[in-house]
Amino acid sequence: MAQEGKDSNGGCSKGVGGAVFVLVVLVAMIPKPIWIVLGVVAALGLLSWVFYKGLTAWEQSRLADEERARVQQANEAAAAQREREEKARRLKQQRIEALGSANAARVRSAQAAVKQVVASEAARTGWLGDVDFTADLKGIIDSFQKAHALRKVADQLSALDKPTADDRKILAEAKTTAADLERAAVERVDLIGKCATEARLIDESLRTEREDARTAEQRAELHAKLSSMLYGIEAAPPATAMDSAADAVMARVQAYREIKNQIQLARGEG
Secondary structure (H helix, E strand, O other), rough: HHHHHHHHHHHHHHHHHHHHHHHHHHHHHHHHHHHHHHHHHHHHHHHHHHHHHHHHHHHHHHHHHHHHHHHHHHHHEEEEEHOOOOOOHHHHHHHHHOOOOOHHHHHHHHHHHHHHHOEEEHHHHOOOOOOOOOOHHHHHHHHHHHHHHHHHHHHHHHOOOOOOOOHHHHHHHHHHHHHHHHHHHHHHHOOOOOHHHHHHHHHHHHHEEHHHHHHHHHHHHHHHHHHHHHHHHHHHHOOOOOOHHHHHHHHHHHHHHHHHHHHHHHHHHH
């Protein structure tokens, strides 16, 4: 049995050896040009694979760079927005502390009205003349600031114990002066608001004028078109009976009836 196993292993070895020998012979029989072609194909395939891998890596790197740039840009925009909002909040708080909350609101209202006036068509086309409200806004803020400061100091004086006649006199003067300053500033704010209202009304008037002009132009065009059509119809000769197929058919029908009637009369006489 051991001998049979050895013979079997020997036979397998001989078979494998024979197959290898045949393969070597077949490879040796392949012409050299074919080997060159196979080598070139293999080299091209390798180069293509390397190029594909490099291109894929470059594309991934580019996408990653773009994503990082996008995130950085978004973060910078968000930071700038937060900075603007914080700056606006600080400015609003400073203005409230300097002018008082009510007067600060009036200043914001005046600034919004100024923006409306400047952006209006009436201002852009020169109907309103000079629309620089810098001096007006400065005067308003200055008056509100002085009035608020007077009231603040007056409140501190009023809080002292045992007020004197001089205290009451100067407090009354301070309150009167503050009220006069505030009233003048409020009137100026209201006037700027009226300017914004009038600018809006002028814009509406200008739009209405343009629409009326377009309507008048369309009306003139349609009038001319209708006049031309009517002139053409009046100039054309009237249609005769021969021109009408319906009239011709009805005439033939009438003639047929007349002929038929004559035939029937002739039969009756016969």
